[in-house]
Amino acid sequence: MYKLIYMPGACSLAIHALLNELKQDVEVVDRSKAVDFDKHESRGMVPVLIDNGQSIREGAAIILYLLEKHKNNMIPESGLEKARFVEWIMFANATMHPAYGRLFFIGKTMEDGPAKHQALNAAADAISTLWQAVERQLKNANYIFGEQITAVDFMLAVYASWGQYFPVDIIMGDKVRRLIAAVNAQPAFIKAVEDEAAASA
Ligand SMILES: N[C@@H](CCC(=O)N[C@@H](CS)C(=O)NCC(=O)O)C(=O)O
Structure with a gap:
């Protein structure tokens, strides 16, 4: 299961909606409640996606990562x-x-x-x-x-x-x-x- 560190209504919401659209299970953690936030994101920003203990930052990078990993009709092949x-x-x-x-x-x-x-x-x-x-x-x-x-x-x-x-x-x-x-x-x-x-x- 993915973990997504977010702030309500922030740009992380687009990642969250995409995970739902791709039918992926996700645990969402409000940045203010993420005890280990500094370990994952020293810049203090959301979104941070955690996949198997690895954190991925930058919204565009996270989106491209998810679209290449999970079958979908959104991203053209080449x-x-x-x-x-x-x-x-x-x-x-x-x-x-x-x-x-x-x-x-x-x-x-x-x-x-x-x-x-x-x-x-x-x-x-x-x-x-x-x-x-x-x-x-x-x-x-x-x-x-x-x-x-x-x-x-x-x-x-x-x-x-x-x-x-x-x-x-x-x-x-x-x-x-x-x-x-x-x-x-x-x-x-x-x-x-x-x-x-x-x-x-
Ligand atoms: N280029 C970054 C920008 C991230 C960004 O600016 N996130 C905002 C929320 S939309 C944030 O975390 N701001 C920190 C704050 O408001 O304290 C990305 O796309 O991930």
Whole structure:
């Protein structure tokens, strides 16, 4: 059985939903309750996946590890198709996630006032531009890769939920909103949210 160190609602939720989708047993441990967290992750960040005593960090690496290990219809085998898939995993993990990260950083480090307001709005505008790229990708499809839901959709839906913590307008097109609603209605995603709430209580 896998062990996943998580924080509720954090990027680790996409890994948790993916594990459910792949029908893998997982014990989830809230970071604040993980007694041996330092042993697994000296950077203080989630997600950390523990497989047979070995810890794997970085969301994108964990996702690729799981998709190569467990049979699924998400990751193409090779070539340009696989490159496109990895491109979108990295867009989510290394472009969209850090764009939201700027909101958290500004929220935590700047004093309230006009400068903070301006910085938050500039960060939100950059995020809205990224959602436009997602909207274009969804031109003829319900999910990033056509009609097959993948880990990329899980990642994007988790990040999208972070906008609510800030007094900013993040603009998302209709297709993006539909994708997020569809992910939030997926049994694997719902179970992940519920199990995290129970494990953190
Ligand atoms: N590049 C890392 C980023 C991980 C990351 O930023 N995780 C956040 C949660 S989404 C975290 O653990 N933050 C630490 C904190 O808020 O204390 C990954 O993809 O795993």
